[in-house]
Amino acid sequence: MSTDIEFELNGKPVRIATPETRRAIDLLREDLHLTGSKEGCGAGECGACAVLIGDEIRLACLMLAGQLAGRRVTTIEGLPHSALGARLLRAFAEAGAVQCGYCIPGMEMAAFDLLRREPDPSRERIREALSGNLCRCTGYVKIVDAVRLAAAGDAGPESPPDGAAA
Amino acid sequence: MADAVSALAVGWPETRADARAKAEGREPYAADLYPEGVLWAGAVRPGARLGIAHGRIQRIGTAAAEALPGVLKVLTAKDVPGTNRQGIVHKDMPVLADGKIRYVGDPVALVIATSREELEEAIRLVEVDIEPLPAVYDPDTALADGAPKVHEERAGNILAAAGIRVGGGADALAQCDAVVEGVFETPVQAHGFLETENGVACREADGSLTITASTQAPFRDRLEIGHALGVPFEHIRVIAPCLGGGFGGKDGATVQCLLALAALNTGGRPVKMQWSREENLLAGYRRHACRIEYRLGAMRDGRLHAVHCRLVYDTGAYAHLGGEVMALGMEHAGGPYRIPHVRIEGKCVYTNNPVAGAMRAFGVAQATFAFESMMDVLAAKLGADPLELRRQNALRPGDTNCAGVVLENSVGIGGCLELIAGHPHWTGRAAWKAAAPPGKRRGVGLASVFNAAGYGANVRDAAIAKVELTADGRILVYNAVADMGQGNASAFVQMAGHILAQDASRVEVRQPDTAAAYPSGSSSASRTTFTFGNALIAACTQLKARLINRAGLLLFVDDDTALELVPGKVVHAPSRRETALAQLASFMRPEERCCLGEFVAPLCRDTAGAGNGFFVGFPHVIFSYGAHLARVEADLATGAITAVDYVAATDGGRVINPVMFEQQVHGGVAQGLGYALMEDLATRQGQVLATDFASYPMPGALDLPDIVSLACESEERTGPFGMKGIGEVAMNGPLPAVANALADACGVRLWRAPLTPERVWQALDQAAGQARESAA
Numbered sequence: 011m012s013t014d015i016e017f018e019l020n021g022k023p024v025r026i027a028t029p030e031t032r033r034a035i036d037l038l039r040e041d042l043h044l045t046g047s048k049e050g051c052g053a054g055e056c057g058a059c060a061v062l063i064g065d066e067i068r069l070a071c072l073m074l075a076g077q078l079a080g081r082r083v084t085t086i087e088g089l090p091h092s093a094l095g096a097r098l099l100r101a102f103a104e105a106g107a108v109q110c111g112y113c114i115p116g117m118e119m120a121a122f123d124l125l126r127r128e129p130d131p132s133r134e135r136i137r138e139a140l141s142g143n144l145c146r147c148t149g150y151v152k153i154v155d156a157v158r159l160a161a162a163g164d165a166g167p168e169s170p171p172d173g174a175a176a
Numbered sequence: 177m178a179d180a181v182s183a184l185a186v187g188w189p190e191t192r193a194d195a196r197a198k199a200e201g202r203e204p205y206a207a208d209l210y211p212e213g214v215l216w217a218g219a220v221r222p223g224a225r226l227g228i229a230h231g232r233i234q235r236i237g238t239a240a241a242e243a244l245p246g247v248l249k250v251l252t253a254k255d256v257p258g259t260n261r262q263g264i265v266h267k268d269m270p271v272l273a274d275g276k277i278r279y280v281g282d283p284v285a286l287v288i289a290t291s292r293e294e295l296e297e298a299i300r301l302v303e304v305d306i307e308p309l310p311a312v313y314d315p316d317t318a319l320a321d322g323a324p325k326v327h328e329e330r331a332g333n334i335l336a337a338a339g340i341r342v343g344g345g346a347d348a349l350a351q352c353d354a355v356v357e358g359v360f361e362t363p364v365q366a367h368g369f370l371e372t373e374n375g376v377a378c379r380e381a382d383g384s385l386t387i388t389a390s391t392q393a394p395f396r397d398r399l400e401i402g403h404a405l406g407v408p409f410e411h412i413r414v415i416a417p418c419l420g421g422g423f424g425g426k427d428g429a430t431v432q433c434l435l436a437l438a439a440l441n442t443g444g445r446p447v448k449m450q451w452s453r454e455e456n457l458l459a460g461y462r463r464h465a466c467r468i469e470y471r472l473g474a475m476r477d478g479r480l481h482a483v484h485c486r487l488v489y490d491t492g493a494y495a496h497l498g499g500e501v502m503a504l505g506m507e508h509a510g511g512p513y514r515i516p517h518v519r520i521e522g523k524c525v526y527t528n529n530p531v532a533g534a535m536r537a538f539g540v541a542q543a544t545f546a547f548e549s550m551m552d553v554l555a556a557k558l559g560a561d562p563l564e565l566r567r568q569n570a571l572r573p574g575d576t577n578c579a580g581v582v583l584e585n586s587v588g589i590g591g592c593l594e595l596i597a598g599h600p601h602w603t604g605r606a607a608w609k610a611a612a613p614p615g616k617r618r619g620v621g622l623a624s625v626f627n628a629a630g631y632g633a634n635v636r637d638a639a640i641a642k643v644e645l646t647a648d649g650r651i652l653v654y655n656a657v658a659d660m661g662q663g664n665a666s667a668f669v670q671m672a673g674h675i676l677a678q679d680a681s682r683v684e685v686r687q688p689d690t691a692a693a694y695p696s697g698s699s700s701a702s703r704t705t706f707t708f709g710n711a712l713i714a715a716c717t718q719l720k721a722r723l724i725n726r727a728g729l730l731l732f733v734d735d736d737t738a739l740e741l742v743p744g745k746v747v748h749a750p751s752r753r754e755t756a757l758a759q760l761a762s763f764m765r766p767e768e769r770c771c772l773g774e775f776v777a778p779l780c781r782d783t784a785g786a787g788n789g790f791f792v793g794f795p796h797v798i799f800s801y802g803a804h805l806a807r808v809e810a811d812l813a814t815g816a817i818t819a820v821d822y823v824a825a826t827d828g829g830r831v832i833n834p835v836m837f838e839q840q841v842h843g844g845v846a847q848g849l850g851y852a853l854m855e856d857l858a859t860r861q862g863q864v865l866a867t868d869f870a871s872y873p874m875p876g877a878l879d880l881p882d883i884v885s886l887a888c889e890s891e892e893r894t895g896p897f898g899m900k901g902i903g904e905v906a907m908n909g910p911l912p913a914v915a916n917a918l919a920d921a922c923g924v925r926l927w928r929a930p931l932t933p934e935r936v937w938q939a940l941d942q943a944a945g946q947a948r949e950s951a952a
Contacts, residue, residue: 146369
């Protein structure tokens with residue numbers, strides 16, 4: 011049974027008919043063609059599908075479509091809209107943090123969430139903040155480097171990436 | 177002539193060509209494909225839900241599933257049109273099980289439905305009756321007289337058995353002043369790539385099949401599908417986008433034949449298959465468990481004299497590359513050392529466990545645990561310094577290795593050991609250990625590692641590269657070897673840019689497509705960049721000469737040496753005339769703008785008869801080397817080991833890109849530390865105990881140190897720009913280095929991996945008990 015669900019996605023209003031029990035990750039990837047969010051486990055253990063719901067980092071594989079109604083949703087596709095997000099994505103590429111790349115969007119969402127709250131985190135703090143995101147390629151060294159690189163750039167308090175008020 | 181942009185250069189830390197697209201979530205993986213009207217296919221694997229690993233299929237009831245709305249078809253073995261057999265070397269694995277299941281993940285039916293939800297429900301509704309058969313769950317039982325047979329035609333459940341003998345063999349141990357021995361056990365390891373096995377297939381209007389899959393071997397997939405389903409090769413096209421990780425687990429058919437079978441039954445509608453994480457852990461390939469009996473002997477002065485080693489690998493229900501895994505482990509079992517007398521015996525055994533296959537440093541990671549633990553035990557017995565003992569015996573060019581191969585290629589183990597010898601973590605170890613916090617002990621451990629590159633003897637290891645000047649004046653590389661994340665495609669961009677003097681914006685790479693590229697083997701065996709890179713150099717060199725020549729025609733220059741390729745154009749400096757590559761392209765015919773290059777990797781043809789019983793893949797001539805140093809802290813109360821620091825020195829020949837070199841080393845060490853400390857994809861009665869990443873934990877960001885990678889550059893004359901593959905070698909070090917560091921810290925040695933807190937604590941407790949007894 012489909013219901014019309016409305017929410018804000020990367021700064022733009024969305025209205026879509028979907029069963030409320032459809033997983034948010036499927037809604038985003040299959041129905042809305044935003045395939046940047048990845049599914050690595052389907053059980054909330056790998057972090058590859060991390061998105062922002064309002065100001066909170068959430069896992070799209072553990073959410074249902076109905077839970078998005080009325081919320082402000084930011085995926086990796088919306089991250090470049092903010093200065094911090096754009097800086098972070100550039101830093102991941104330049105620091106050599108990207109190998110297969112499948113974990114990277116989720117890592118970046120988690121790193122964005124961290125840098126928004128703590129503009130200048132230590133390596134240990136970064137490791138803590140990314141500990142819910144699994145990577146099998148990098149050993150995390152260059153991922154931590156990337157977050158430090160992004161923090162070292164013009165860091166400061168950041169509004170949500172779509173620019174909308176919280 | 178000054179240019180605004182500089183050409184890509186080999187040896188520089190160029191940003192990977194795929195980094196921006198991946199960082200922005202734009203890179204299209206196979207899993208990201210949802211074609212219009214796509215159907216969903218999934219396998220019925222009843223062994224897990226029935227708790228049966230070996231049994232005769234009595235009945236497959238499909239009616240209830242077929243009656244569900246949204247279910248198109250339920251296919252079984254009788255619907256498979258070809259041989260219904262797949263496998264890289266031995267075709268012993270059915271696409272859909274016929275007669276019996278041999279492990280819990282064997283698929284007996286394939287369901288096609290209109291949505292993922294309907295598919296899952298239909299899979300549950302397929303009724304399968306299986307009569308259990310006596311089963312074998314470990315190699316000892318499988319090898320015993322009268323053991324149940326996994327495959328009727330395989331006497332004694334032996335997939336492969338081989339031996340190596342050099343010099344006087346095991347008898348020479350009697351001549352040694354010191355002999356040490358041990359029995360080692362290594363666990364099953366999961367690849368743990370984040371993108372699970374998946375793909376999309378479609379039958380085109382002309383009847384041909386197009387399959388886009390997360391695969392390491394698109395050209396071999398075509399052969400597998402053709403053989404299993406009886407489809408002519410020329411009617412099968414396989415496309416391999418960037419993979420979300422592979423590590424060997426996507427080398428060999430996973431979804432390919434099942435998807436192709438589904439596509440033959442959907443009337444032209446596209447069909448998608450995506451394994452869940454649980455299905456990946458159940459039916460995906462995995463690293464072989466191995467038991468190793470080891471005896472190593474030396475003379476009083478530290479010279480290694482003789483080694484005798486027996487390795488038994490559990491390959492599970494199907495061959496995959498089990499025989500080759502065993503062969504490679506045997507070939508490395510003597511370590512990167514000069515040992516005049518060698519006896520190595522190997523067996524690879526079928527059981528009713530899940531299918532073991534290729535995984536990064538296959539066969540070798542197991543053997544390295546044994547020989548590098550033994551080196552430390554030997555050093556202790558001789559009263560020698562463990563680093564000194566390794567330096568003294570390290571292979572040099574011209575030496576004969578333990579497989580009887582005279583080393584005519586680069587050998588950098590000595591240089592790697594020198595880097596470790598001079599590292600502050602080694603020179604300052606005493607002070608660091610003494611500063612251990614209360615309740616903890618600190619230790620430092622070494623490991624020398626090496627890993628063969630290429631397929632090995634009796635297999636053609638070749639590549640065909642194509643490079644094109646596009647109509648708009650850019651360079652396009654037709655990659656034929658899948659990029660599973662290691663960055664080979666970016667290395668190809670860098671090489672092409674270097675030779676053709678073009679910058680990053682003017683060089684593109686197209687990922688493998690059997691309809692556009694040429695057969696170049698799999699992405700595996702540390703051979704990907706090496707083999708295809710050599711072919712690409714040939715293609716680019718040819719294209720460069722052609723572009724210069726055609727520019728000469730356009731610019732009225734008869735001396736090719738006066739013409740120079742620079743980003744975007746060819747210039748004639750003396751006259752300051754130039755032609756843009758786009759203009760040049762418009763004067764050339766399409767076929768004239770393409771060049772092919774070919775390469776066949778060097779093979780060993782003479783081992784002086786050291787090996788017997790090997791089928792393919794033994795021996796090799798090119799190896800990468802490394803020396804690793806782990807500093808660990810052991811918690812005496814819990815037994816937990818923390819890898820505090822890790823240094824890996826690696827000889828991969830010349831470095832194409834220092835950042836990508838570090839990426840491979842970091843990743844190999846990380847996967848190796850998981851293997852050392854926590855990963856164990858255990859089974860009980862053939863049932864897989866893990867179903868997710870909570871029950872199969874892998875290292876997270878808090879579990880690993882800031883790994884340090886040092887390059888020890890040798891010059892490999894056969895390699896592209898002097899390089900050797902290093903995708904695997906780093907995987908081998910962490911387990912022995914950590915085990916040696918634990919022994920250094922606490923005086924206890926573990927012979928069974930992973931070194932979990934429970935095992936460490938038990939060993940500490942036992943040692944404490946023995947100490948109390950001897951004190952009493």
